[in-house]
Amino acid sequence: MARAYNFSAGPAVLPLEVLQKAQQELVDYNGTGMSVMEMSHRGKDYDAIHQEAIAVFKELCGLGDEWSVVFVQGGASMQFAMIPMNFLGAGETADYVNSGTWGNKALKEAKKVAALRGAKVNVAADCQKCIPTRQPVEFCWTPGAKYAHICTNETISGAEMKSIPETEAPLIADMSSDILSCERDYSKFAMFYAGAQKNLGPSGMAVVAIRKDFAEKGPDTLPTMLQYRTYTNENSLFNTPPTWGIYIFGETMKWVKRMGKENLFRLNAEKAGKIYAAIDSSDFWTGTALPEFRSNMNVTWRIKGGDEALEEKFLAEAKLAGLSSLKGHRSVGGIRASIYNAFPMSGVDALVSFMKDFEKRNG
Ligand SMILES: *Cc1c(COP(=O)(O)O)cnc(C)c1O
Numbered sequence: 001m002a003r004a005y006n007f008s009a010g011p012a013v014l015p016l017e018v019l020q021k022a023q024q025e026l027v028d029y030n031g032t033g034m035s036v037m038e039m040s041h042r043g044k045d046y047d048a049i050h051q052e053a054i055a056v057f058k059e060l061c062g063l064g065d066e067w068s069v070v071f072v073q074g075g076a077s078m079q080f081a082m083i084p085m086n087f088l089g090a091g092e093t094a095d096y097v098n099s100g101t102w103g104n105k106a107l108k109e110a111k112k113v114a115a116l117r118g119a120k121v122n123v124a125a126d127c128q129k130c131i132p133t134r135q136p137v138e139f140c141w142t143p144g145a146k147y148a149h150i151c152t153n154e155t156i157s158g159a160e161m162k163s164i165p166e167t168e169a170p171l172i173a174d175m176s177s178d179i180l181s182c183e184r185d186y187s188k189f190a191m192f193y194a195g196a197q198k199n200l201g202p203s204g205m206a207v208v209a210i211r212k213d214f215a216e217k218g219p220d221t222l223p224t225m226l227q228y229r230t231y232t233n234e235n236s237l238f239n240t241p242p243t244w245g246i247y248i249f250g251e252t253m254k255w256v257k258r259m260g261k262e263n264l265f266r267l268n269a270e271k272a273g274k275i276y277a278a279i280d281s282s283d284f285w286t287g288t289a290l291p292e293f294r295s296n297m298n299v300t301w302r303i304k305g306g307d308e309a310l311e312e313k314f315l316a317e318a319k320l321a322g323l324s325s326l327k328g329h330r331s332v333g334g335i336r337a338s339i340y341n342a343f344p345m346s347g348v349d350a351l352v353s354f355m356k357d358f359e360k361r362n363g
Contacts, residue, residue, distance in 0.1 A: 069210075087218070180261070
């Protein structure tokens with residue numbers, strides 16, 4: 001078996017242990033004689049998987065009984081629409097931070113809903129023009145806003161919010177690419193969510209943590225599947241949930257627990273630190289994000305002067321060396337190493353030594 005060092009931004013590398021367990025259990029889960037994919041979502045075997053996945057995630061995030069954790073299909077992008085549909089009514093205002101591509105996508109969806117309903121969206125901070133270098137540090141919040149929305153890690157630019165802003169309004173965060181990757185006080189939020197395919201499991205759903213009292217605010221007039229209460233009241237079992245994805249999510253959370261959060265967070269900082277050190281050690285490379293906003297999950301950089309032909313050569317040779325998916329997002333170019341929780345240290349070491357070797361031959 002040859003596993004590539006997979007630097008993909010998402011869907012991304014999963015823990016090998018998790019994949020191997022899934023493989024073992026693929027055709028016969030725990031003596032049931034069937035795959036998790038084949039069993040009823042209302043039976044007791046699946047129920048145990050479902051409950052455990054939620055319980056371990058809540059434990060890892062330090063969430064108490066006042067929180068619900070639900071699974072919603074449509075990825076993080078569906079959340080961009082559901083949030084204003086549930087929480088932004090006529091005559092009301094929501095604050096949005098435009099920190100980059102993802103922050104802006106959330107903002108655009110909110111504006112659509114606001115236009116339909118006669119509500120307002122205030123851009124509390126805008127640094128999209130400085131993309132891909134930073135996250136905002138100054139904010140202009142609206143008094144009485146119904147909620148404030150941020151994106152904690154801009155996956156494309158590689159810029160991470162190193163401290164969570166204080167807001168009076170309930171705070172909602174898109175944490176798709178840095179959830180459970182570093183120490184964070186999740187109790188500050190009214191709601192946070194992540195498309196599963198970066199740090200949590202396979203693609204196809206968002207994991208949404210929402211305070212029960214906040215979920216109550218959605219209007220009854222919403223279509224059932226777009227209403228958070230449908231998910232919180234029915235434990236994500238109103239209709240058939242993405243059972244296989246939830247099973248892998250649960251196994252991934254158990255893996256995080258076995259690794260130990262502190263240990264994992266330390267390793268994440270160490271992995272990113274090694275690549276940033278390699279970038280900073282030579283004039284041949286330039287980091288994209290400003291040092292104080294550098295993401296530990298998505299490391300972005302260029303060859304000095306933005307030499308695209310040489311970057312192409314780097315990517316092609318890296319691929320041959322077993323270092324896969326290092327190409328920067330098509331909107332920004334350059335090089336990006338996504339090194340989520342499951343990405344191994346050995347892959348970072350391989351990348352750093354490949355960078356040194358490439359520079360020696362081309363510098
Ligand atoms: C990947 C990503 C998304 C989009 O997720 P989908 O599940 O594809 O909708 C949204 N926000 C951030 C920060 C992301 O990294």
